[in-house]
Amino acid sequence: DQQVKQNSPSLSVQEGRISILNCDYTNSMFDYFLWYKKYPAEGPTFLISISSIKDKNEDGRFTVFLNKSAKHLSLHIVPSQPGDSAVYFCAASEGGTSYGKLTFGQGTILTVHP
Amino acid sequence: GAGVSQSPSNKVTEKGKDVELRCDPISGHTALYWYRQRLGQGLEFLIYFQGNSAPDKSGLPSDRFSAERTGESVSTLTIQRTQQEDSAVYLCASSLVKAGAGELFFGEGSRLTVL
Numbered sequence: 001d002q003q004v005k006q007n008s009p010s011l012s013v014q015e016g017r018i019s020i021l022n023c024d025y026t027n028s029m030f031d032y033f034l035w036y037k038k039y040p041a042e043g044p045t046f047l048i049s050i051s052s053i054k055d056k057n058e059d060g061r062f063t064v065f066l067n068k069s070a071k072h073l074s075l076h077i078v079p080s081q082p083g084d085s086a087v088y089f090c091a092a093s094e095g096g097t098s099y100g101k102l103t104f105g106q107g108t109i110l111t112v113h114p
Numbered sequence: 115g116a117g118v119s120q121s122p123s124n125k126v127t128e129k130g131k132d133v134e135l136r137c138d139p140i141s142g143h144t145a146l147y148w149y150r151q152r153l154g155q156g157l158e159f160l161i162y163f164q165g166n167s168a169p170d171k172s173g174l175p176s177d178r179f180s181a182e183r184t185g186e187s188v189s190t191l192t193i194q195r196t197q198q199e200d201s202a203v204y205l206c207a208s209s210l211v212k213a214g215a216g217e218l219f220f221g222e223g224s225r226l227t228v229l
Contacts, residue, residue, distance in 0.1 A: 004156070034217070043118070043205055043220030044157070089156060100145055100209055100218055101170065104156035 003027045004092050006105035013112050019077040021108050023090030026071065031095030033066060034102070035075045038087045047088075048075070080112045116140075118221035120206050126227045127196055135191045135224045139208030146183055147209075147218060148191050150202040157205065163189065196228045 005024045013019045021035075031052045036044035050057040050064045050073070057064050063076045077084055087109050091102040119138040127133050139146050148160040159173040163183040174180070178196075183189040193200055203225050207218035 006156075041222065043207070043222050045220070046217045049217065091157075100147055100207075101159050101162055101173075102149075102157070102218070103159070104149075106154070106156045 001026075002106075003030075004090055004103045004105040006088075006090055006108050008108050009106070010109040010111070013080045013110065015082055015112055015114050016079045019075075019080045019084065019110055019112065021075040021077075021088050021090075021110065023073050023075075023105055024071060025073075025092050027092070027094070027103070028071075029094045030092040030103075032093045033064070033073050034091045034093070035062075035064060036089045036091060036104075037084075038089065038107070044089060077110075080110075082112050082114050085110055085112050118206055118208055118219055120204075120221035120224050122224055123222065124225045124227075126229065128229050129198060130195055132192065132194045133196055133226060135193075135204050135206075135226070137189045137191070137206030137221060139187065139189070139206070140219055143208035143210055143219070144186050145209045146189050147207045148181055148189070149205045149207065149220075151205060151223075152202040160191070160204075193226075196226075198228050201226055201228045 003026050034049040035047040037047045038044040048059050048062045048064050050066050066073045087107045089107045090105040121136045144165050146163045149157040151157045161181045162170040178194045181191045203223040205223045207220045209218045
């Protein structure tokens with residue numbers, strides 16, 4: 001039972017264009033959503049998050065959108081840069097005392113071509 | 115240290131042997147987590163320590179897995195009688211209690227291979 005799904009294993013984008021990474025979830029109790037980025041042989045690093053009371057959060061080139069009715073979130077990277085090439089994980093938490101207990105998707109490999 | 119430190123970075127063991135994986139969290143971080151990532155999959159939650167509270171062990175896959183934490187510092191994850199399906203990267207993370215929910219700082223992981 002996969003509660004967080006990233007249906008695209010990989011995405012290839014030209015430098016300067018927009019990258020859109022998608023994530024779907026099934027658990028209605030999820031209260032907080034995050035994106036992590038992972039380079040090979042390194043641990044994941046936090047990128048951006050959004051609370052369920054919001055539908056958009058922006059941080060520089062990164063914007064996360066949340067559609068609660070569709071149980072869908074997406075990460076937009078504009079403009080994409082070659083250094084953004086990494087594995088991106090979507091994660092969710094039920095909040096409260098479980099806020100750090102994250103359920104992760106399988107990841108999407110983003111490749112940004114120069 | 116500046117970040118979460120894990121050791122060993124790589125461990126190859128034979129089926130049936132016990133292994134210990136160590137994690138040094140960021141100084142001052144009261145919460146510590148263990149996750150694992152099997153090949154081609156997302157991260158799976160294993161266990162969570164918060165201060166002196168009883169740990170949340172709900173993610174441990176079997177009673178062969180156990181973890182301890184000394185105060186608010188070092189943690190050790192022990193896998194007894196390892197099986198081939200235990201092969202994975204084991205990731206430790208720490209956070210401040212009052213940090214934004216879920217903003218965990220991960221170590222580089224310990225890659226375990228069970229032959």
